[in-house]
Amino acid sequence: MLDAKVRPATVADTEALLVIESRCFTSDKISPRQMRYLLSRGVALNTVAELDGKPVAYTVCLVPGQQRPARLYSIAVMPECQGRGLSTLLLTSLIEQLRQRGCQRLRLEVRASPSPARTLYQKFGFTLLKKLPAYYEDGEDGLRLQLNLLNGTEQS
């Protein structure tokens, strides 16, 4: 099984997370300034997965309060580390933390075209909330998905 360590991400992880971000996305990237803000101001629940002491995957999730949905702002895994269960580990940990905080819904946006990310979210039980025409910088449509955290298990 995967020998990964999952821990909270801090502002000290900014550079490492930006490297993962730049390896995973070609557009709609989190800027260095935005990343520092997200990691430093307590506005988000951020988690990093390490292999051999090196950050290789992360989640950034905005948590506005119990009554409002949390928003998975970004999830990314270094290309050479994909397909080994890291995002499953991170998402499972995030969902557990959100449930402990009493958060009832988790939302995210994803590109409409088929992708590992869409398959991942389907596996966790996210359902379609809204279609978002031309949502991305390159004009691709997006989908807003939601997971009801009050439901039982995910990963059907």
Ligand SMILES: CC(C)(COP(=O)(O)OP(=O)(O)OC[C@H]1O[C@@H](n2cnc3c(N)ncnc32)[C@H](O)[C@@H]1OP(=O)(O)O)[C@@H](O)C(=O)NCCC(=O)NCCS
């Ligand atoms: C999407 C992403 C986060 C998945 O991370 P990962 O660690 O490789 O995923 P896991 O190994 O935990 O796999 C979890 C599930 O994702 C889906 N999945 C992962 N890789 C897949 C692939 N190449 N093709 C289809 N489905 C895939 C499967 O449902 C898989 O479950 P299974 O192993 O039971 O079939 C990763 O591919 C990534 O970082 N992509 C680039 C960034 C990105 O697109 N982020 C999401 C933005 S919305």
